[in-house]
Amino acid sequence: MYQKIIEYAEALDGKSRARRRDFHKYPETAWYEMRTSAIIAKTLTELGYEVLTGKAVCLETERFGVPTKEQLDEHAALALEQGAPADYMTEELKQGFTGVIGILRCGDGPVAALRFDIDALGLIEDSTPDHRPYTEGFPSQNPGMMHACGHDAHATIGLGTAEVLMKLRDHLHGTVKLIFQPGEEGAKGARPIVAHGHLDDVDYFVGTHVAPTGGPDDGDVTPGTYGSLATSKYDVHYYGQAAHAGGFPENGKSAIVAAANAVLNLTAIPRHSAGISRVNVGTIQGGTGRNVIPDHAWMQIEVRGETTEINAYMDEQARRICEAAAAMTGCEVKIVPQGASESQHSDLDFLKQIGELVREHLPQLKVSSCENAQNWGSEDISLMMNRVQAHGSKATYMRSMTDMASAQHTTAFDFDEKVLVDGIETFSVIVYDLLKQDEE
Numbered sequence: 001m002y003q004k005i006i007e008y009a010e011a012l013d014g015k016s017r018a019r020r021r022d023f024h025k026y027p028e029t030a031w032y033e034m035r036t037s038a039i040i041a042k043t044l045t046e047l048g049y050e051v052l053t054g055k056a057v058c059l060e061t062e063r064f065g066v067p068t069k070e071q072l073d074e075h076a077a078l079a080l081e082q083g084a085p086a087d088y089m090t091e092e093l094k095q096g097f098t099g100v101i102g103i104l105r106c107g108d109g110p111v112a113a114l115r116f117d118i119d120a121l122g123l124i125e126d127s128t129p130d131h132r133p134y135t136e137g138f139p140s141q142n143p144g145m146m147h148a149c150g151h152d153a154h155a156t157i158g159l160g161t162a163e164v165l166m167k168l169r170d171h172l173h174g175t176v177k178l179i180f181q182p183g184e185e186g187a188k189g190a191r192p193i194v195a196h197g198h199l200d201d202v203d204y205f206v207g208t209h210v211a212p213t214g215g216p217d218d219g220d221v222t223p224g225t226y227g228s229l230a231t232s233k234y235d236v237h238y239y240g241q242a243a244h245a246g247g248f249p250e251n252g253k254s255a256i257v258a259a260a261n262a263v264l265n266l267t268a269i270p271r272h273s274a275g276i277s278r279v280n281v282g283t284i285q286g287g288t289g290r291n292v293i294p295d296h297a298w299m300q301i302e303v304r305g306e307t308t309e310i311n312a313y314m315d316e317q318a319r320r321i322c323e324a325a326a327a328m329t330g331c332e333v334k335i336v337p338q339g340a341s342e343s344q345h346s347d348l349d350f351l352k353q354i355g356e357l358v359r360e361h362l363p364q365l366k367v368s369s370c371e372n373a374q375n376w377g378s379e380d381i382s383l384m385m386n387r388v389q390a391h392g393s394k395a396t397y398m399r400s401m402t403d404m405a406s407a408q409h410t411t412a413f414d415f416d417e418k419v420l421v422d423g424i425e426t427f428s429v430i431v432y433d434l435l436k437q438d439e440e
Ligand SMILES: [Zn+2]
Pocket: 149, 150, 151, 184, 209
């Protein structure tokens, strides 16, 4: 059967490359993944999956940073223009309820969930002649949006895995859940899926991220990772009182002075002795004119911590400082959460089991010598893993290595599409092994 899985996956090579290029050409950032979600829902439905979409995927009250209705309407029209299957462009999807879950029920047995993030980044893609998406005709058609982290690969691997697992269904005992998550960038999309309860019945949970060969991982697959930084992200708005800066300054309350006090004091949060922490004010805007006391200023800030506890410390300090800066100047403050994730670890016995499985049944793939590698970014897959592990089940977050043209999150990013079949094989073998019982 393992040989068959390899054959099924390899047969999807051409289709997967084409599919990845289509996703790459029409990238969509958080809550705009309408065309992407509609294509995923259509593909899973046609394969025979039970498909959840819209509010059945993301709990309405738990979404961060949703664009305005006008922005969503505009993008929905664009998605249709760009070939989103109209039958799957539901009203909820047009309101930014993106993300899809495909379920395959194969009788009694464990529940195995796989997570694939599907969103793009806010970047303008490189248009120089040595950037392959340009020379081969699939550069981003959506200015300011680009698949520069490889989530086009993840979505493609998810759909290929769905196709292989459907072929194996008579040999599976249990339930497969394929979670296509929106809004990973900025840590927005996992929380409403977790809050909906989709991880509560999961016995085994696996995700992966493409990563560069030549980095710390020396193989094709690293079966586990740990240590993503926990993070909290928010917009902070100050509302003051406008006044003539020359005539009646005493009547004004400066929102910019409030924001400036916050910035200086945020950078003065004492470091935590238990581990690393981060704080950044990424943007600041405010005011309307030189001679007007500014009545509005706002900034985008984030804190991070090596552990969920250290991040909670940074978060508490930052909020207190933002509030105190308002009190100092008599302004009002509004803190609007925009994203959150926790620190994460993979279960050692589970990742070792996966390492063995790849070594034994996918000999064409090399397992990295460090089977459990460290992460230094933030990833909201942590929320899903922590929920699964909280009820005693197993989770791991892998890495899938591939040659890259440029670092992730840069405008010249591209990767060797060989990783698509590698990923499909890896996930299919893992699920088959977990749900096959003792057939062979
Ligand atoms: Zn990513």
